[in-house]
Amino acid sequence: MIIMIELRSTLLLGNQAIALAALASGVSVAAGYPGTPSTEIIETLMEYKDIYVEWSTNEKVAFETAYGAAISGARAMACMKHVGVNVASDSLVSSSYTGVDGALVIVSAGDPGMWSSQNEQDNRYYGLMALIPILEPYDPQSAHDFTVKAFEISSRVGHPVILNTTTRVSHVRAPVKTLPRSSPVKGSLRKRPDRYSLVPDVARRDRDLQLERWEKIKEELESLVVVSGSGRKAIVASGISYPYVKEVLEDWRLQDEVKLIGVFSPVPLPDKVGRELMDVEEVLVVEELEPIVENQLKSFVVDEGLHIRVQGKKLTGRSGEMTLNRVRLAISKFMGLNSEVLERHLQPNVPPRPPAMCPGCPHRSSFVFMKRGVILGGMKETFYSGDIGCYSLGVLPPFNVQDSLISMGSSIGIANGVYRSTGTIPVAVIGDSTFFHAGLSSLANAVYNNTPLLVVVLDNRSTAMTGQQPSPSENMDIARVAAGLGVEYVSVADPFSTDFSKAVANAISWVKVNKKPALLIAKRACALKAVEGFSERPLAFVNEDKCTGCTICYDHFTCPAIMRKANKKAHIDPRECIGCGACVPICPFNAILLKGEKPEGWDRAWLS
Known part of the structure; x- marks a missing residue:
């Protein structure tokens, strides 16, 4: 594991912790495309002017920029949300064949629960398909530590590494002990068509080398498994599920009765996990989204001829974020405890809050x-x-x-x-x-x-x-x-x-x-x-003598600043209004007007 040099902690977002870890690892080129929940990594790195950082036009270009730097011997990082990896996937898969001369880390920021995305795909599948190792942090401190580890593995083995984070890791704040900055590791001009020009003959040779590196990577990942407790039952927890499981076992005083195996490199699953299960009769796998660890573990059990019952998604569920309540329910069923009370309280009664466009959008x-x-x-x-x-x-x-x-x-x-x-x-x-x-x-x-x-x-x-x-x-x-x-x-x-x-x-x-x-x-x-930089601006108001209460402005235009009064007439909240004037031409009765002078440069800010 990573040995921290600095003892002082700083309150950081998980994404900020990743960025600072990249700086500590000597990153010299970083590229990304904005996408929640990954954006703050590039934004943080942009504050450092002695390295090259860019917003690329899309994730494919971002990845290829970092890939090109790593081909040249530099330490490079590409950052994107999970669906952005689809855009980059063509070159991503090929990078596993060629490997790199420097170091290449890809941050894939997932969104279980689809808080700001069109799907919740599990990008650990990319690791299985492309033979790219996946490191999976569970809090901002581990996000920092595993980023450093990812650069170390990539540099030693000469292979890309994916850091698979999620909304609850990227966008949570916690004290983080950070390593100091290292000098940026830049590249030099290198011409290796025998490795990087993927015509069929080169690709076939690269494929053999890829498989050799894959075996070395498995050895590198042995340290990313932690074990506590003992017993005939075991729980294997991956990524953010690990602290949830640990908390439940401690709350229920089961930490000495159940063997807990924390896995932070779900692809490839380290051999150490299998060795820890040799004296176990039953296993529960707790992981977000797809049964990546569960399926690898079942394959191991079959290959080794073991008589171990492996459960996972049947108890934890397959969709949405992993939560503490879901873990409680799964463990209670796994341990044969009463789960009826838990099941009644799993769904909180939260009123719906539909999103809306900003005033002036x-x-x-x-x-x-x-x-x-x-x-x-x-x-x-x-x-x-x-x-x-x-x-x-x-x-x-x-x-x-x-x-x-x-x-x-x-x-x-x-x-x-x-x-x-x-x-x-x-x-x-x-x-x-x-x-x-x-x-x-x-x-x-x-x-x-x-x-x-x-x-x-x-x-x-x-x-x-x-x-x-x-x-x-x-x-x-x-x-x-x-x-x-x-x-x-x-x-x-x-x-x-x-x-x-x-x-x-x-x-x-x-x-x-x-x-x-x-x-x-x-x-x-x-x-x-x-409106940035304007301390004063015009405001919209309603002439009640002209307002007929037709409802068009608040029911069909729906600016958050426009409210309905008891008499159906419109009222514009001066605290919400930004003075854009978009509502003025909407009213068919000319009842909405602007008051106040436009400050200098106002129209130019909107239209230039």
Whole structure:
């Protein structure tokens, strides 16, 4: 295990602990794409100017940037959320064949329970498929320690390593004892086509070397198993499940009756785990999501001819986050204890709290005027093919403009399939950062195959959903990029203006006539970013003499600052209003006005 040099503790997020561990390991190149819950790793590393750190346009580019550095002998890190690994997977799998000359650590930040993701896939499967070892921390301290361990293994063996963290590790704060910084380990120009140019002959040789490294990796992971207690029953706990199991056994005074085996390298499962089970009759495996450890353990039991009953997902469940209550229930059943009281209290009665777009969010206006524009364009109905971003909230009423929402950049490709199978002209809705992340190839496909669809790019010049990280649209003109791809109809409009409906209608009319894709850019800055630096700003208010209580502003526009009074008339909370003025053109009776002067630079902050 890691021996800590500094005794002083610092209160850190798990992601900050990972970043500081990378610095202690000599990282010199780091790249990532913003994605909850991984974002703070790159943000923390960006504070250090003597290493190279970038927000890449997508996870594939981020991984390949780190991979290229590690090929050159540098110590490098790529950071992304779990679904981002899908984007990087092509090169990721090949990196296991070639290995690296330096060190390469990939942080995959999972989201069990899908708090901010479209799925909760278990990326430990990538370790099994690609033969890449997985280290799995359980708190911020272990996140720091295992990051250091990951760099050590990668450097010694010359192989990529995945650090598999989760929301409850990345986004929890705890005291962490951190190692001091090391000098960045940079690369040098190396030309090794016999290793890194994966034509079939090279790939076949690399495959044999990969399997040799895999055996060395198994030896390296023996230290990542901790054992306590004894008895004829054992519990094997992986990652964040370990402290939950430990707490339950201590609370119930079972720590001396049950052997507890903590596993922090679930792939490949260390041989030590099997050796610790030789005198055991029954095993419970507790792990989040898929039965990765459970299945490996069952294979070991069969291969060794052991008579051990192995239980896991039948008692713990397969979906969602592992929780203390789930662990209590599983252990009570495993130990033959009374679980009826626990089962009655497993589901807390928490009132629903649907998410909402921020006051001043330009996407709200885009959706309202987009729906009007579709009707003005002569389409009674269409298919709204959505994408990943703040605008995903358009799936909720009253907007209802995300009929599908699959993955980054999927909007245009899905729209193509919808048109080809139904003949209905669809509307693809995609954000500016997502457009550069994964929308370019599908837009090129739409041009290449003459797909009649309208692409609406919501350009708020920010990767806003993950905390206003920069977007390529800040210095790359989306209109020029689209035109360069061959899109013949490209238009830009302000979603705060009623003219946005006309812009949508005009684009749809062009698509209907020409049977080709058109692209409309809704250009207005993220509200949180636009108002930064302004101590004073205008405020919206309602003229009650003109307000008829029609409900449009609070029921159909749904800005959080607009409230309904007892008499149905609208009231705008000055504490919530940011003075954007988006609500002014929404009112058909001109009852909403702005008061106060716009500070200098106000319009430029929203529109430049």
